[in-house]
Amino acid sequence: MQKPSIRTYTKSKLIISYGAVLLLLCFAVALGISVGSIPIPLFHVIQILGAHIFHYPVPDNIDTSMVNIVMAIRFPRVVLAMLVGCALALSGTAFQGLLKNPLADPYTLGVSSGSALGAVIVLFFGIQLPFLGSFTLPVFSIIMGFLTLIGVIYFARLVQQNLSVETIILAGVLCSSFLGAVTSLLIALTGDELRQIIGWLLGSVSMRGWAYVELIAPFLIAGLLILLASARELNALSFGQQDARSIGVDVKKHTGLVLFGASLLTGSAVAVSGTIGFVGLVIPHMARMIWGVDHRHLLPLSMMLGGVFMVLVDLLARTIISPTELPIGVLTAIIGSPIFAVIFIRYRRKKVTT
Amino acid sequence: MISVQQLSGGYDGKKVVDDLSFSVEKGKITGIIGPNGSGKTTLMKMINGMLPFQSGEVLIKDKPISSYSAKELARIIAVLPQHAESSFDFTVREVVALGRYPFYKGLLKHSTPHDDEVVQNSMEFTGVEEFADKSILLLSGGERQRVLLAKALAQEPEILLLDEPTNHLDLAYQMKLMDLLKDWVEGCQLTVVAILHDLNIASLYCDQVLLLDKGKMKAIGKPGDIMDSRMLQSVYKTNLSRQEHPQKAKPLIALVPRQQDERKDLSEIVLEATPETMIFRSPFSLKTMSSALIGGGYQWANTFVNRHVNKNYNVDDAQKEFEDYLFSISLNPNDTVGMMTAARLQDAGMVSVEEKGVKLLVASTVGTGNAVDAGRSWERKDQPMPIGTINIWIFMEGKLTDEGFVQAMMTATEAKAGALRDYGIKDPVTGTPATGTSTDSVCIAATQNGEEMRYAGTITPAGKAIGKAVYQTVGTAIENYRKRMLQP
Numbered sequence: 001m002q003k004p005s006i007r008t009y010t011k012s013k014l015i016i017s018y019g020a021v022l023l024l025l026c027f028a029v030a031l032g033i034s035v036g037s038i039p040i041p042l043f044h045v046i047q048i049l050g051a052h053i054f055h056y057p058v059p060d061n062i063d064t065s066m067v068n069i070v071m072a073i074r075f076p077r078v079v080l081a082m083l084v085g086c087a088l089a090l091s092g093t094a095f096q097g098l099l100k101n102p103l104a105d106p107y108t109l110g111v112s113s114g115s116a117l118g119a120v121i122v123l124f125f126g127i128q129l130p131f132l133g134s135f136t137l138p139v140f141s142i143i144m145g146f147l148t149l150i151g152v153i154y155f156a157r158l159v160q161q162n163l164s165v166e167t168i169i170l171a172g173v174l175c176s177s178f179l180g181a182v183t184s185l186l187i188a189l190t191g192d193e194l195r196q197i198i199g200w201l202l203g204s205v206s207m208r209g210w211a212y213v214e215l216i217a218p219f220l221i222a223g224l225l226i227l228l229a230s231a232r233e234l235n236a237l238s239f240g241q242q243d244a245r246s247i248g249v250d251v252k253k254h255t256g257l258v259l260f261g262a263s264l265l266t267g268s269a270v271a272v273s274g275t276i277g278f279v280g281l282v283i284p285h286m287a288r289m290i291w292g293v294d295h296r297h298l299l300p301l302s303m304m305l306g307g308v309f310m311v312l313v314d315l316l317a318r319t320i321i322s323p324t325e326l327p328i329g330v331l332t333a334i335i336g337s338p339i340f341a342v343i344f345i346r347y348r349r350k351k352v353t354t
Numbered sequence: 355m356i357s358v359q360q361l362s363g364g365y366d367g368k369k370v371v372d373d374l375s376f377s378v379e380k381g382k383i384t385g386i387i388g389p390n391g392s393g394k395t396t397l398m399k400m401i402n403g404m405l406p407f408q409s410g411e412v413l414i415k416d417k418p419i420s421s422y423s424a425k426e427l428a429r430i431i432a433v434l435p436q437h438a439e440s441s442f443d444f445t446v447r448e449v450v451a452l453g454r455y456p457f458y459k460g461l462l463k464h465s466t467p468h469d470d471e472v473v474q475n476s477m478e479f480t481g482v483e484e485f486a487d488k489s490i491l492l493l494s495g496g497e498r499q500r501v502l503l504a505k506a507l508a509q510e511p512e513i514l515l516l517d518e519p520t521n522h523l524d525l526a527y528q529m530k531l532m533d534l535l536k537d538w539v540e541g542c543q544l545t546v547v548a549i550l551h552d553l554n555i556a557s558l559y560c561d562q563v564l565l566l567d568k569g570k571m572k573a574i575g576k577p578g579d580i581m582d583s584r585m586l587q588s589v590y591k592t593n594l595s596r597q598e599h600p601q602k603a604k605p606l607i608a609l610v611p612r613q614q615d616e617r618k619d620l621s622e623i624v625l626e627a628t629p630e631t632m633i634f635r636s637p638f639s640l641k642t643m644s645s646a647l648i649g650g651g652y653q654w655a656n657t658f659v660n661r662h663v664n665k666n667y668n669v670d671d672a673q674k675e676f677e678d679y680l681f682s683i684s685l686n687p688n689d690t691v692g693m694m695t696a697a698r699l700q701d702a703g704m705v706s707v708e709e710k711g712v713k714l715l716v717a718s719t720v721g722t723g724n725a726v727d728a729g730r731s732w733e734r735k736d737q738p739m740p741i742g743t744i745n746i747w748i749f750m751e752g753k754l755t756d757e758g759f760v761q762a763m764m765t766a767t768e769a770k771a772g773a774l775r776d777y778g779i780k781d782p783v784t785g786t787p788a789t790g791t792s793t794d795s796v797c798i799a800a801t802q803n804g805e806e807m808r809y810a811g812t813i814t815p816a817g818k819a820i821g822k823a824v825y826q827t828v829g830t831a832i833e834n835y836r837k838r839m840l841q842p
Contacts, residue, residue, distance in 0.1 A: 096442075097442075100439075100441050101441065235444070236452050239439070239452070240435075242435065246428065246431075246432070246435070247428050247456060247509060248429070248456035251424075292443075292445065293440075293442040293445075293448065294448055347441065
């Protein structure tokens with residue numbers, strides 16, 4: 001396999017990499033806002049956003065309804081898509097590094113299903129925990145996701161001590177099926193709100209507004225910081241726990257931190273957008289192919305790439321058979337499953353030859 | 355450096371390692387050997403803090419291992435794992451840099467220029483610098499092993515633990531790796547503890563060897579003491595035989611495959627005689643010890659050539675000439691013991707003995723023109739010698755030990771001297787009875803099956819038979835020569 005030439009992180013290459021991804025991200029956001037049932041010129045989008053960010057009046061030639069569409073509907077939607085993409089890509093990168101498993105992501109590990117069940121429980125029973133208020137939903141999702149993760153890993157360890165790639169994925173699938181069934185049971189019992197919850201389960205970022213952005217943002221930041229603090233340890237852990245331990249990594253502490261951080265990210269993403277699969281699988285792979293494996297840079301770069309990907313997929317989801325919107329999770333699964341297959345085949349082949 | 359005291363431990367409450375006590379000195383290589391399941395890896399895991407132990411204590415630099423944090427321990431001990439696999443393609447430099455992890459400080463764990471320098475140095479030392487920016491997944495097994503060694507070295511450890519470091523490596527890499535370690539141990543006073551499968555590697559490179567058997571310590575000591583065939587056989591339950599290294603003061607262990615004791619009968623040896631050569635051909639190989647020109651020392655051979663050459667034979671490289679000659683008569687020098695003589699082959703004395711369980715076939719050719727009294731040969735000046743050689747061939751059935759070979763050789767030589775004395779052969783320079791000639795050869799060839807013969811001294815059954823047969827054949831050869839001389 002031909003390797004990209006950018007292998008090591010010299011300073012200038014780093015600046016170019018970060019600059020390029022950031023630029024791409026801005027462009028994707030602007031494009032996401034611009035395209036829709038009522039097209040808004042890209043230039044206007046930039047003017048409106050600029051005006052709001054730097055607090056100067058919107059130029060007169062732009063219609064106020066247009067400003068409303070941008071600021072109240074499209075911008076929060078695009079930002080939410082971006083944040084969800086960021087969170088999923090980050091947690092995928094962390095899971096893959098920690099478990100030395102190129103097939104791991106929140107979806108294949110069953111964490112998403114756990115979070116989804118948590119969210120459905122909150123919605124179904126109308127739970128509102130004191131002090132948490134609207135944060136009840138993400139917090140519950142996160143806790144359920146975390147518990148699922150622990151369960152999956154514990155179960156996989158029961159099956160096979162050394163946690164091979166296939167065992168973990170199988171354990172994830174098993175948990176996923178079980179939790180999915182429980183979720184379906186709950187939905188079947190509700191009856192009337194069926195459609196809405198199913199729509200939400202399939203994954204969507206539409207009609208959420210700024211409230212949902214505020215719901216996920218703090219968790220994204222916290223998750224990013226936690227993972228970045230364990231970036232060097234992730235490098236070491238991708239050679240196995242024993243090896244990491246022998247170079248002085250506090251394996252227990254950092255494994256716990258990474259699992260917790262990744263659960264924060266997954267849980268909050270699921271809470272605001274439902275189960276969106278394969279983003280956490282595909283994006284880290286692309287990022288690794290472009291930038292190499294050093295998690296100190298792989299994590300943030302992969303995160304931003306996830307943002308770009310999600311904004312573009314959302315764009316596709318609402319334009320491809322417009323005016324009907326496709327659930328975004330359906331689209332990511334359609335794109336992601338074949339890629340999963342390719343990665344799996346390549347991984348097995350490589351393992352056989354080495 | 356490391357002190358292990360009454361250490362016991364294992365998995366799930368089972369004792370895999372049972373009551374081990376030993377210590378490892380600074381600047382030494384200690385090898386851990388033992389069969390599969392003898393607790394080598396478990397012991398290793400307890401020494402590097404990977405596995406908690408059930409009882410006992412491990413002291414690292416006189417402090418209990420539990421008093422070190424993971425990072426502190428990593429600054430003292432580095433581990434070279436049997437294999438470290440990552441599913442991702444890290445570059446070689448990134449992998450080696452992981453070794454600096456215990457030295458990073460602060461939350462952000464920034465690397466300093468010193469860190470980069472150490473990484474660079476260890477890559478250069480192990481010779482992986484040339485592929486520093488290549489992915490480790492693209493490297494061969496040997497190269498990957500060196501990368502992992504570089505990573506371990508980047509930890510600047512005082513103790514290096516290795517788990518079967520030469521596994522998956524070809525012969526050249528095994529040697530390179532061990533030589534590299536040896537250099538480093540000597541240069542930097544590093545302490546190495548290595549699990550080794552290959553007993554010969556352990557013998558050649560270790561200062562101290564620990565032999566484990568079923569979790570218990572069977573023995574510890576220098577390779578010369580541990581590599582004892584009886585002890586190893588009892589631990590490994592395998593047929594092993596100890597040899598000495600041809601160039602180092604270290605023992606080597608040879609594996610002895612299980613075999614049917616094939617029948618080897620001396621009567622199957624055939625003699626082809628011409629005026630130019632006596633060739634003994636055997637359908638099986640015999641172990642030989644000889645002073646012969648071809649196949650001297652210890653060797654296995656199935657062809658034995660006594661070659662007549664002209665009195666004036668004189669070539670610079672007699673061995674090469676002899677080998678070419680053997681090729682020319684379609685013989686393989688590697689399976690052959692070959693001697694030369696100017697004596698006439700038709701005068702040879704030959705006898706077959708079978709008594710008291712000893713079976714022998716002995717042949718001698720004698721030329722005494724050059725007779726020497728070994729006890730007085732120092733009186734001689736360096737002068738051109740007349741030609742003359744006594745070649746003695748002894749074939750015997752039985753399993754001779756190394757000392758048995760030497761004793762057989764001594765017995766044969768002494769019997770020869772006796773024969774010369776009784777036939778009145780004198781050293782022409784000193785006038786005293788000769789003990790032999792200046793270019794004599796003896797070849798002892800044993801079938802190495804059947805009963806073991808540890809002794810072949812002069813009054814053992816084997817020694818008596820050898821002495822008698824040599825005395826007879828040398829005598830016959832002298833008589834034949836004299837008879838021929840009397841003929842017109």
